[in-house]
Amino acid sequence: MARRGLTLEQARAQKREHLRLEMKELSVHHRKRKKSKYLVAQMNLGAVLIGLVGLILLLVFVLEHLPNELEWPVFVVCLGALMACLAVQPWVRRTLSFWFSLAVSFVPQFFVAHWLAIHHPTRSRGGEKGSALISLLPGYLLGGVLFLLLQRLKPRQGKNAAS
Numbered sequence: 001m002a003r004r005g006l007t008l009e010q011a012r013a014q015k016r017e018h019l020r021l022e023m024k025e026l027s028v029h030h031r032k033r034k035k036s037k038y039l040v041a042q043m044n045l046g047a048v049l050i051g052l053v054g055l056i057l058l059l060v061f062v063l064e065h066l067p068n069e070l071e072w073p074v075f076v077v078c079l080g081a082l083m084a085c086l087a088v089q090p091w092v093r094r095t096l097s098f099w100f101s102l103a104v105s106f107v108p109q110f111f112v113a114h115w116l117a118i119h120h121p122t123r124s125r126g127g128e129k130g131s132a133l134i135s136l137l138p139g140y141l142l143g144g145v146l147f148l149l150l151q152r153l154k155p156r157q158g159k160n161a162a163s
Helices: 008-034 045-063 068-087 096-119 125-153 157-162
Strands: none
Touching (some): 045 068, 096 125
């Protein structure tokens, strides 16, 4: 302290400032680490409302022409597609692998929802939510794994261009 010409109060103030800057740097670094590469942190409420209105309009016109046993599976698949589109980052929606994996995920979602509607009809309000969740999970699992595999197999421009 004497060599730097600081008093005890100045040295303590400098030490506190140094610790405060370190804590601030650590908190900024910690926040960046929590961001997801593929998923949005917060969904856009306007997009959710527009998507729900579009889903309802689509289903009103489509469900008129479907047999009763297909109404619930089609609704679950459309709802799953809407949720998947709203939950991912914009750059993900611009990739062909996202749309391909989303289309593949429709198959298990549809069949599980159809099977549950036929063999385990829900009588309670919460049963429909559970049925939809159970129907969406296998599709999301399959679609997510397929998307990540396709992303991994996609040639990287920087690495391949250099070699």
